[in-house]
Amino acid sequence: EAGVTQSPTHLIKTRGQQATLRCSPISGHTSVYWYQQALGLGLQFLLWYDEGEERNRGNFPPRFSGRQFPNYSSELNVNALELEDSALYLCASSPGDWTEQYFGPGTRLTVT
């Protein structure tokens, strides 16, 4: 069974630009979660999508947004990029049961 996939693996952007990160969940999983793992800060919860709806979001500014498509894949958009947005962005999926999440390999975003 295929795991959670994320694209691209690496993304380099300039301050002020927009970044789009993509995630495909495990087949049968309806929930997708996004996390930011910045150096020295651990994993910070960003967004949770389930059945196409945003269910919860972490303490991040509105320029972090996303959506979930009918096939349950998801996009994370980061507008007006700042240097401190440089981090590993991890996507996880679960079968609607938030208690057990399976993570993808992440997208490393570098903002210069």
Added chain:
Amino acid sequence: AQKVTQAQTEISVVEKEDVTLDCVYETRDTTYYLFWYKQPPSGELVFLIRRNSFDEQNEISGRYSWNFQKSTSSFNFTITASQVVDSAVYFCALSSSGGSYIPTFGRGTSLIVHP
């Protein structure tokens, strides 16, 4: 509010040594879940275990074992006879109803196993 503390930032051991990774949590909820994840250098978090607050039974899976003690709010992870492939960052996490079940992660413990 919920909190997870992994006081050990980095642990270095020699292969075949036993090693225990500490995790202390805080929550006011009576229903909660505790997790351990492994993050190898590749970056992908690998789920290791989930334990709910009503099940204090310790668990053993091969060389891995977990000791859950509600009295001390701890959920420690022991690797017996460590191997080089165990080198990774290990995260403890907590989900509870008061936090809308969104996991709170500790800062992680980097385990380095030398041959």
